[in-house]
Amino acid sequence: MSATTLPGLRTREAGGTTVVRRRRLGLGKPIRFGSAIGPVLLLVVWSIGSATGWIDQRVLSAPWTVVTTAGDLIADGRLQSNLWTSAQRALIGLALGIVLGVVLALLSGLSRIGEAVLDAPIQIKRAIPSLALLPLLILWLGIGESMKIVTILLGVLVPIYIHTHNGLRTIDSRYVELAQTVGLSRWDFIRRVVLPGALPGFLLGLRFAVTGAWLSLVVVEQINSTSGIGNMMELARTYGQTGIIIVGLVLYGALGLLSDAVVRLIQRRALTWRRTLAS
Amino acid sequence: MAPNTSLLTVAVQVRDLVRRYDDRAVLDGVELDIAPGEFVALLGKSGSGKSTLLRALAGLDSDVAGSGELVVPANVSVVFQDSRLLPWARVLDNVVLGLRGADDRGRQSLAEVGLAGREQAWPNELSGGEQQRVALARSLVREPELLLADEPFGALDALTRLKMHVLLRKLCTAHQPAVLLVTHDVDEAIVLADRVIVLDEGKLVAEELISLSTPRSPADPGFAAVRSRLLDALGVSL
Numbered sequence: 001m002s003a004t005t006l007p008g009l010r011t012r013e014a015g016g017t018t019v020v021r022r023r024r025l026g027l028g029k030p031i032r033f034g035s036a037i038g039p040v041l042l043l044v045v046w047s048i049g050s051a052t053g054w055i056d057q058r059v060l061s062a063p064w065t066v067v068t069t070a071g072d073l074i075a076d077g078r079l080q081s082n083l084w085t086s087a088q089r090a091l092i093g094l095a096l097g098i099v100l101g102v103v104l105a106l107l108s109g110l111s112r113i114g115e116a117v118l119d120a121p122i123q124i125k126r127a128i129p130s131l132a133l134l135p136l137l138i139l140w141l142g143i144g145e146s147m148k149i150v151t152i153l154l155g156v157l158v159p160i161y162i163h164t165h166n167g168l169r170t171i172d173s174r175y176v177e178l179a180q181t182v183g184l185s186r187w188d189f190i191r192r193v194v195l196p197g198a199l200p201g202f203l204l205g206l207r208f209a210v211t212g213a214w215l216s217l218v219v220v221e222q223i224n225s226t227s228g229i230g231n232m233m234e235l236a237r238t239y240g241q242t243g244i245i246i247v248g249l250v251l252y253g254a255l256g257l258l259s260d261a262v263v264r265l266i267q268r269r270a271l272t273w274r275r276t277l278a279s
Numbered sequence: 280m281a282p283n284t285s286l287l288t289v290a291v292q293v294r295d296l297v298r299r300y301d302d303r304a305v306l307d308g309v310e311l312d313i314a315p316g317e318f319v320a321l322l323g324k325s326g327s328g329k330s331t332l333l334r335a336l337a338g339l340d341s342d343v344a345g346s347g348e349l350v351v352p353a354n355v356s357v358v359f360q361d362s363r364l365l366p367w368a369r370v371l372d373n374v375v376l377g378l379r380g381a382d383d384r385g386r387q388s389l390a391e392v393g394l395a396g397r398e399q400a401w402p403n404e405l406s407g408g409e410q411q412r413v414a415l416a417r418s419l420v421r422e423p424e425l426l427l428a429d430e431p432f433g434a435l436d437a438l439t440r441l442k443m444h445v446l447l448r449k450l451c452t453a454h455q456p457a458v459l460l461v462t463h464d465v466d467e468a469i470v471l472a473d474r475v476i477v478l479d480e481g482k483l484v485a486e487e488l489i490s491l492s493t494p495r496s497p498a499d500p501g502f503a504a505v506r507s508r509l510l511d512a513l514g515v516s517l
Contacts, residue, residue, distance in 0.1 A: 174363055177339055181357040182421070184377045192376060196367040273367045273401045 061243035066250075069243035078232065083251065086217060086228040089145070090255075093152025094213045100153065101160025101209070102202065108161075109168030110194070122161055130155040130212075131219050143224035148217075155216040159208035167201020168194060200274070203267045210259045214252060289350070290315045290425050290457035291336065296347035298331050298340065305331045306345070307481030315424065316455040320462055320472035324513060328481045329461045333357075333429050336459065352424035356417075356456075360430045362410035364402035364417075371398035374417045381420065388416035391453075392446060408439035412446065419454055426456040432467065444470055448493070465509050469502060470495045477512040485512035 031037070043063060049055035050062030061069070073079035104122065107114035130151060141147040171194060179189045221230020229248050236244035291313035298306040305328045313319050323329040334340045335349065337357045364373045375385040389395055392412040402410055411431060418426060431447075432440045448471060451458055462468050468475045469489055477485040487509060491501050510516075 174359070174361070175365060178359075178363045178365075179377075180339065181337060181355075182377045182417070188377055192368065193365065196365070199367070271367075273403060 057242075058240060059242065061241075061246060065243045066246045069241070070247045070250075073232075073244065073247060079247070079251075082227060082229050082232045086221065086230070087255075089148050089220075089228065090152060090213045090217045093149045093216070094156050094209065096149065097153040097156025097209060097213070098160055098206070101157045101205070102164055104157070105161045105164035105168060105198075105202075109165045109198070110190070119165075122158065125154070126158050126162065130158075130216060134219070134223075138224070148220040148225070151220050152213050152216040155212040156209040159212060160202070160205045163205030163208070164198055164202045167198030170201070171197035200271060203263065203270065206266075207260060207263050210263055211256060214256050214259070218252060288314060290317070290352055291459070292348070292350040293332075293336075294348035296332070296335060296345070296349060298328070298335060298343050298345035300343065304481050306335070306347075309347070309478075309481070309483055311476070311483065313425070313457045313459060315457055318451055318458040318460070318471060318473045320460045320468035320475045321478060322462065322465060322468050322475060322509060322513060323478035325463065327478045329463075329478055330429055332478065333427050333459060333461050336425070337427050352457075354421060354423050355425045355427060356419070356421050356423035358411075358414050358418050358426065358428040358431045360433045362402070362407075362414040364410055364413055366402050368402075369398065370394070370400050370402065370405070370413055373402065373413060374420055376417065378420070384420050385416070388420040389413070391419070391450065392416045406439075408435055408443065411435060411443065415447070415450065419450055419456075422454065423456045426451075426458045428458065428460045430462055431460070432464075433462075440467070445494075447471065465506055465513070466497055468509070469505055475505075475509060477509060479512070479514070485509065 046055070046060075047063050050057070050060070050065075055062075057065070070079065104118055108118040108122075109115070133154065134151060137147050137151055141150060175193050175197065176189075179193050184192065217228075218230055221228040222234050225231040225234070229251055233245050233248035236242070236248070289312050291311065293309055293311040296306050296309040296311075297304055309328075309332060311319075311332075321329050321332065331340070331343075335343075335345070336351055337355060338351075339357075364370075365376070368376070371382065371385050371389065374388055375381040378385075386395070386398060389398060392415050394409060394412055394416070397405070397409070402413065405413065411434075414431070432443050435443060444467065458472075460468070460471060469491070472489055475487045475489060476483050485508075487505055489495075489505060491499060491505070495502060497503070497506075
């Protein structure tokens with residue numbers, strides 16, 4: 001008759017009826033701040049290892065060394081200027097890649113001629129990793145900024161194109177029929193039906209594109225570069241400064257998480273009409 | 280059905296209409312006139328060609344082979360079985376889709392179907408019956424001369440369907456479009472229509488003028504008589 005009953009225990013409730021509390025098979029309630037437990041544990045192991053000397057400082061700097069290194073880098077302005085250079089490259093490449101990817105997806109998604117001309121070359125490009133094009137891009141564009149931005153652009157272009165194109169092509173044909181019966185003009189059809197219908201696909205492509213942009217950035221900055229986070233890490237490698245390398249890694253991780261969060265926020269805002277399992 | 284020679288007195292004129300899918304004639308010489316403001320219900324078994332006829336009138340069958348003569352008004356609206364609202368457009372934007380500067384008329388239309396105040400809702404937030412009422416508002420805001428409805432209440436529950444019957448009747452009295460309602464529900468056809476026609480194997484095989492007084496009730500003995508004749512034509516023997 002007590003309020004707390006053990007699972008599977010047969011109890012007599014106040015009303016006198018006998019109920020069986022079934023054993024729960026699901027996962028149960030989520031743990032508060034559960035997602036922090038793993039990283040914190042990792043940090044604890046790292047700290048203990050560094051403090052006891054179990055982890056060699058030359059292999060991996062101690063967490064507090066990393067923090068002070070980051071402080072020094074900020075103090076002399078190197079972190080900010082390298083971060084700014086990297087962010088600029090990533091953003092320009094991303095912006096150009098998005099525009100070009102969307103334009104190509106529209107051309108190929110909305111006309112048979114466009115599809116015939118564009119789709120196959122882009123699918124071929126998709127099969128070649130962007131980074132494999134690097135030697136050719138260096139020969140064509142040199143080792144300056146344009147090579148870096150074009151590499152990022154090519155990495156961004158493909159996911160944007162694929163997902164936007166797929167979004168366009170999978171718009172329900174019933175909506176096309178509706179557009180015909182209400183007599184929409186071609187432009188209104190694109191504006192009211194095609195673009196909003198392809199938006200979920202585009203935003204999914206954007207998430208891949210953002211991740212891809214950072215990935216390309218890491219690679220182009222570690223070869224033939226004189227600035228940026230990648231260059232900072234590359235120099236640190238030559239001098240065996242693991243602290244700076246870790247700072248760079250943390251920065252890349254933070255930028256990746258942050259940009260993904262931004263895209264997801266855009267997704268939530270832009271797709272409020274959707275009611276999905278996640279909401 | 281006397282052939283009507285004057286175009287002014289008919290909203291729809293169909294002569295010897297044939298539509299084929301893979302050499303099978305789904306419509307095989309259909310002849311049909313609908314007067315302006317007349318409410319015609321089209322009954323038929325599944326596969327009888329009802330939807331094919333409606334799609335031909337709606338001009339949605341450009342990829343289907345066929346022949347025949349077809350006269351329809353310039354302003355035709357279609358209500359589908361699914362409400363077919365754009366999920367990414369708010370209710371009012373769905374109603375005035377493709378119209379310019381028609382927001383006020385759109386609001387009026389929504390008020391007419393009992394959805395005043397829901398202009399800014401998303402279609403997903405509405406019940407099935409409400410979504411279908413938005414679809415009706417979207418059709419009527421265009422002041423159609425011909426309203427084509429393809430089993431518009433087929434996906435609704437029985438109670439909602441009864442309410443929708445009353446609403447559709449009211450709206451048609453107010454706006455006076457010619458109506459072709461495709462349905463497989465004999466009672467629905469008798470309750471709503473001025474005339475019920477039956478399509479079978481691509482041909483119109485029966486016609487009933489419904490002269491019962493409104494509101495019509497299945498309890499009416501006249502209703503039962505019409506009903507049994509229509510069921511006969513549909514090949515259902517009770």
